[in-house]
Amino acid sequence: MSIHTLIDDLIDREGDYVDHPADRGGATRWGITTAVARANGYHGAIRTLPRAVAAAIYESVYWRQPGLDRIATRAPALAAELFDTGVNMGTATAILFLQRALNALNRGQSDYPDLALDAAIGARTLAALDAFLARRGGAGEGVLVKAVDALQGERYLSLAERRPANEAFLYGWLAGRIA
The missing domain is CATH 1.20.141.10 (Chitosanase, subunit A, domain 1)
Known part of the structure; x- marks a missing residue:
């Protein structure tokens, strides 16, 4: 797309x-x-x-x-998810979600080193993504999308819990932004 x-x-x-x-x-x-x-x-x-x-x-x-065009050449569905997340929560948050997911999925750093959570799509984040996708194949991209969605959903719930006025938006956030 x-x-x-x-x-x-x-x-x-x-x-x-x-x-x-x-x-x-x-x-x-x-x-x-x-x-x-x-x-x-x-x-x-x-x-x-x-x-x-x-x-x-x-x-x-x-x-x-933020460099999502560089993600899209590797994992277009992931780039689309990060784009939507970034629009709604800020690009730094979207990239942090990706970095956290990559760190948690690197099997104790046996597939690639942990990333610094710097909210930047740089050479190390791209290398980790490449290594993850090479190791996990076609299904890996879908797993990363699910991980980003899970982090996004948790954040929406937390926002509504911390500020009751956000409850006005919670249903729409979950229905329209979480795959």
């Missing part, structure tokens, strides 16, 4: 303009907050953010900058 298809699907899920009173991120359009739009050069009203501008932000900030 291409990044453009992923972005189109994401924008369709996120919807048009939303300003939910319990959302600490404030008003969004196409899932882009005012703060993210401003940080990326858009200065109009968030209510009128063009879809094409949102798509460009998603590709730049949530796909290319």
